[in-house]
Amino acid sequence: MTATAETRKFEAEVAQVLHLVTHSLYSHKEIFLRELVSNASDACDKLRFESIADPGLLAGDGELHIDVSWDPSARTITLRDNGIGMSRDEVVANIGSIASSGTRRFLEAMGSEQKADARLIGQFGVGFYSAFVVADRVTVLTRRAGAAPDTGVKWTSDGRGEYTLEDADLPERGTTVVLHLKDGEDEFLDGWKLRSLVHKYSDHVAFPIRMPKDAAADAGEDADSEGDEAVARADATPEWEAVNDASALWTRPKAEISDEEYQNFYKSLGHDFNDAAAWTHNRVEGSQSFTTLLYLPAQPPFDLMMGGRDERKGLKLYIKRVFIMDAAAELLPNYLRFVRGVVDADDLPLNVSREILQHNRQLERIKGACVKRVLDLIEKLSRDEPEKFATFLKAFGNTLKEGIVEDAGNRERIAKLLRFASTKGEGEARSVSLDDYVGRMPEGQDAIWYVTADGHRAAAGSPQLEAFRARDIEVLLMSDRIDEWMLGHLREYAGKPLKHVAKGELPLDEADRAKQEEATAAAAPLLERIKGLLGERIAEVRVSARLTDSPSCLALSEWEMAPHLAHLLREAGQDVPEQKPTLEINPSHPLVRKVQGEADDARAADYANLLLEQAELAAGAPLPDPAAFVQRVNRLLMN
Ligand code: ADP
Ligand code: MG
DSSP states (O other), X not given: OGGGOEXXXXXXXXXXXXXXXXXXXXXXXXXXXXXXXXXXHHHHHHHHHHHHHOGGGGTTOOOOOEEEEEETTTXXXXXXXXXXXXXXXXXXXXXXXXXXXHHHHHHHHHHHHOOOBGGGGGGGTOGGGGHHHHEEEEEEEEEOTTSOGGGEEEEEEOSSSEEEEEEEOOSSOEEEEEEEEOTTOGGGSOHXXXXXXXXXXXXXXXXXXXXXXXXXSOSOOSTTOOHHHHHHHHHHOSOEEEOSOOSOGGGSOGGGOOHHHHHHHHHHHHTOOSOEEEEEEEEEOSSSOEEEEEEEESSOOHHHHTTOOSOSSSEEEEETTEEEEEOHHHHSOGGGTTOEEEEEESSSOTTOOXXXXXXXXXXXXXXXXXXXXXXXXXXXXXHHOHHHHHHHHHHHHHHHHHHHHHOGGGHHHHHHHOOBEETTSSTTOOOBOHHHHHHTOOTTOOSEEEEEOSSHHHHHTOGGGHHHHHTTOOOEEEOSHHHHHHHTTOOEETTEEEEETTBSOOOOXXXXXXXXXXXXXXXXXXXXXXXXXXXXXXXXXXXXXSOSSSSEEEEBOTTOOOHHHHHHHHHTTOOOOOOOOEEEEOTTSHHHHHHHHOOOHHHHHHHHHHHHHHHHHHTTOOOSOHHHHHHHHHHHHHO
């Protein structure tokens, strides 16, 4: 065996993860058991799936299970599964290196958040390494299902940068993981403790998790036994007893499942340690039968926060209780990517591939049902549990907004769920729904007004709001980056158009309109002068109906992008066409009157430019020439 021994270095990033795991993860060390059981369960799932096409893979050992044993004298814990196992190459690829970007995200999250919490580890696809939280040496013995006994592999590492690979003769397929515990971790060498951890974290694993029946039947009479031999002996222990329920929770009748069971199942599904905010469990019978169990998380998983759109652990697709694949992208649209859960279909062919799924009519119908269930669930949460709903929206509201663009068919339903800050809301709180707004619209108001800006203060301080305040018209204050994009697709709600306060006609009554016309006529020479002074810098200047206190603001044409957004997109390297601003002035403001009365053209030009630049600043647009602006202000201040 040793003739084939080979020592290799971990990939640099794996070594970093290991360093972090061994030096920083002190809380919730017990998580290693959940992660290793979860890997064993995945391995059983994979074998069950592959055996559909190749039943020979199960060869005389068709009952898939996971065994957990311990040996106090050797100070080892051993997990064994008779699942798919790994070839030598797979061992190197799966646990010596990390193909996914999970590692990097894990390191970023741990580094930036300073939240070195072992409970997070499974979310990043680096769960195996949690073994090194409690062990200073880990041995993996594994053989791929269907391969010859002498193709087994023994992998050993102390988690400090290197691992060793050897050939091994393994009579049984599957994987054995032996943890040689660090000093001070003896609490885990206890049958009762291990059992309670299995209950806590892995009760809903769909395969039997077995432990030696008599906890006192010490595995360790032989004081100088080696850990790996302890495995063989543990295997020889005659009586194993399943310690989990091993039934697929979603197949049981709702009435028989407690909230705690639902929550525990959620936690094991999502590798989350918080309770879910809500769930919905349904069975559809008919020409096409399927079961869905869908959860709303209370907190965003780190992946989502790190912008991970390639979520691996979201929605699991089962076909008649056989795990087929993680199929979040196939079962739900992207804007609902925070949903966790299980879909179990009766009528799909077991040999479906991802490609087939993408064009499968049956799956389309299931997907439609999932979307409906999730939107129902969120709606119910908004009605029945406002506090939980507020927390949920804080975490996922912006993700949900993507649905306005992505899912035209459900646009109105999604819009109903959103909450905004408003000139009639409480400060920055996002608590006003479109229904609230429409419900208190005074008679005669025929549009839903909003303003967008790069931040709440900028939105609340927009000069364009003055006319609305003066007329007591509510305006929604939008300051998330996604809002502008969303609003481009949300043109109306409940039959009322949504309008930007800087765009189009204002809601003026007869008297207002007459005053406006009068002011425009009176200001004609002034408008002409300003246009002359600003020349090419503006498209147009006109008398504003939007202002009461400020001297000037920008107005936007119907399809024009808000200046702060255009700026943002340009910064991001996008090609946004330049559009000359339309300037609106308030002729009764003293600063505007100064332009009118100023005989010196140079000084008048300074004032006019300042009117424009103030309006640009308030709209979040960058000044084309900041130095010239500063000089201008100083000139005016000093004279
Ligand atoms: P994840 O489970 O999220 O993929 P892990 O770090 O927990 O990440 O495991 C890494 C990989 O190692 C798994 O994807 C799998 O390919 C392999 N692996 C780990 N444990 C087992 C096992 N018991 N049987 C077969 N393969 C395993
Ligand atoms: Mg895992």
